[in-house]
């Protein structure tokens with residue numbers, strides 16, 4: 001297989017990166033690539049790797065540190081698939097953690113508790129999602145699905161998304177997953193499921209600068225007195241012996257703390273703690289056990305708590321956290337183990353050497369590609385991750401170097417000995433001056449929240465009113481910022497050009513956020529974020545000095561981690577080749593050689609006391625001004641697009657048969673919006689009422705959520721609503737005056753966004769066809785009784801079902817339900833008259849009945865298997881049509897009596913559900929099935945049927961047969977799923 005690159009152009013630096021990746025794939029080994037933003041590293045890595053993997057029976061593991069990175073990989077793979085239409089035989093599985101994929105409520109709980117519960121529910125078959133389905137696996141393999149889509153799809157099919165993804169990895173070419181799928185014991189499962197060895201794997205590690213810290217964090221933990229006491233409380237309820245042991249361990253820890261000097265940090269020996277705990281456990285008369293036995297007993301107790309459901313989430317988190325600590329503390333791997341007593345006395349440990357977890361895997365994999373825009377210096381990452389004999393490459397930034405100016409300010413610093421009020425005021429003044437000079441938004445990143453707060457206060461208290469005035473423009477990051485709060489900040493920057501965003505280095509605003517379209521003119525880095533000289537930092541430094549020698553050890557343990565944070569934060573401003581901006585490093589130490597040499601080679605530093613002057617000069621250059629103007633236009637375009645997307649998402653909200661007349665105008669507007677905001681009036685009416693099924697532009701209206709949602713209303717009435725919406729300026733004419741095309745106006749869009757209930761005169765006179773139908777049904781007919789359709793209680797003796805088959809037979813072309821109903825009820829539609837259908841012997845033979853009643857009969861005949869609904873294949877207008885089956889032909893040939901019945905238990909046929917939550921679930925399921933079968937939802941079940949189910953809560957197939965809309969065929973096809981949904985709903989209700 002030869003794969004074409006998904007983009008028409010290969011960017012600067014990208015070609016070289018692709019060639020290097022090809023070399024590593026052919027020869028085996030590792031590439032460590034510092035690939036600056038804009039190179040296009042995802043496409044560069046995945047295209048050659050995929051080609052190689054498919055041709056050589058290898059599997060790609062595309063590893064990311066954050067779920068947000070998965071989307072770009074999926075998008076790139078979709079582009080590759082599009083570009084290689086005749087050569088696209090590859091599959092992908094996107095997977096995240098089991099907990100994040102679990103659709104059940106238990107997924108909201110603490111991790112270990114969730115895990116225990118999940119395992120328990122699998123074993124006891126309590127989890128209804130835990131099953132395999134080959135069709136689901138195939139669907140996953142045949143479609144490139146983002147993990148959220150996969151999760152959604154599996155949930156709708158009542159199958160565990162994580163299990164489905166794991167089942168699919170045995171046959172896939174690419175797995176997109178978190179680092180820990182490879183660098184933890186989960187890797188065993190991956191190898192087992194894929195039936196491959198490490199040497200069959202191609203590892204692509206994205207944003208690889210995060211890997212060392214992630215690996216260290218994997219083997220870390222903390223022990224406090226509070227944790228021991230909370231665990232004891234929980235265990236007390238179920239195991240007195242363990243409770244006594246925990247009390248003993250509490251006394252040991254208390255004694256240990258007393259012997260430690262106050263307010264200090266101290267290295268602790270692994271064995272001392274294990275021996276101390278072991279001694280406590282051995283001394284317990286009659287209850288003695290070893291450390292390992294104690295951990296095992298705690299695990300049993302934890303499982304017991306899950307089983308008996310005697311826990312609450314907080315307490316269970318104590319038991320599981322203590323187990324986690326005690327287990328990991330025994331590791332022989334090199335760790336920093338410290339006792340510290342800042343606020344709370346605690347024992348903590350953390351892995352020192354990430355290479356012990358990564359070295360062997362990287363060496364044994366067929367090939368490893370580590371890449372990042374800040375994988376600098378590459379040699380350090382090779383050393384600390386144990387990637388021996390690697391190809392180390394630093395690619396040039398594809399962005400023009402003249403697009404940025406890099407300044408280091410004189411006099412300013414956050415050096416500990418120079419931290420004082422006067423320095424903070426100077427820093428605030430400099431920030432303010434640069435802000436004035438760049439005439440746009442700036443971001444300022446500080447080494448800590450404390451410093452950020454101190455310096456931001458200087459704006460408020462400044463004697464200079466110009467600085468004081470800026471207080472209102474400051475956007476401050478806080479420690480626990482939600483995603484929506486971050487989005488809000490981002491939006492503020494987008495729509496304003498005078499903001500000062502303040503955040504911390506290596507915080508959530510300085511890493512991972514893409515400040516696009518030049519919304520930041522400058523990024524200011526306040527201070528050098530060297531780690532404070534804690535014992536843990538010293539331990540790491542000592543370890544690296546011992547392992548790599550003094551010079552490298554200092555760089556790796558102290559300087560580079562700080563510089564890496566600076567590069568990450570400073571890179572937020574310039575995100576594309578068109579962006580321009582200033583990077584101002586506000587600490588004179590950046591000009592010291594030992595730090596300066598660690599900055600990327602494309603940083604041409606100016607050491608100055610006049611940063612604002614140089615910024616002003618830079619931002620008055622013609623090409624810079626033009627770039628800023630272009631960026632502004634793009635933001636405006638994007639805002640427009642965003643509004644449309646938002647409106648679209650409103651349009652695509654869940655919908656069903658509209659029974660509230662007041663919602664008709666809004667529904668009409670949404671339907672117009674759905675079809676590119678410009679549509680033929682007749683078509684819109686046809687779609688909404690389900691009477692005419694046509695295609696508008698490239699959209700098939702059968703795929704529209706609005707297809708048939710107003711089928712209870714008359715076409716003429718809906719046409720009148722459209723005309724009135726035009727008079728009231730919600731809709732406006734589009735195109736030629738004679739061509740009845742409408743589009744939505746600004747007022748209309750605003751109404752959709754606000755979900756406005758639009759007042760329309762016509763609404764008062766609209767009659768609901770459904771209500772007429774209800775009224776003519778015989779009240780006394782009992783549910784389940786086979787009753788021929790009757791008018792005013794009169795029994796009908798004709799073989800209506802067979803007549804319907806006769807009509808289909810004589811038509812000579814497949815028709816939809818609406819057309820059949822129109823013919824049988826004798827509609828005066830021009831369409832029928834023009835085609836001479838009104839001359840048919842079947843025309844008007846059921847005119848005593850309403851169109852809805854006739855449609856119900858058609859559905860029954862379909863359910864009985866005489867007709868089948870299929871998407872038409874012979875027409876340009878894909879739509880669901882009715883075709884006669886062999887059973888139908890036989891019935892017609894043999895003049896069979898086909899009995900139809902209309903269930904008439906009107907009491908249970910409220911248009912309102914007594915159990916709206918269940919109705920929601922049923923509608924959700926129906927939508928999923930409809931999507932699967934490529935039919936409009938009402939072809940699966942009408943809203944009326946779902947409402948009736950939700951009111952009657954049937955528990956058997958026999959009960960379901962009594963629900964209107966269910967026949968043998970639908971029982972066979974859908975009853976299991978429907979009954980399962982009802983069962984779960986009932987059990988949840990009982991619990992509540």
Ligand code: SF4
Nearest residue numbers: 102118127129130160
């Ligand atoms: S088996 Fe799947 S669906 Fe069931 S609890 Fe576990 S993760 Fe959730």
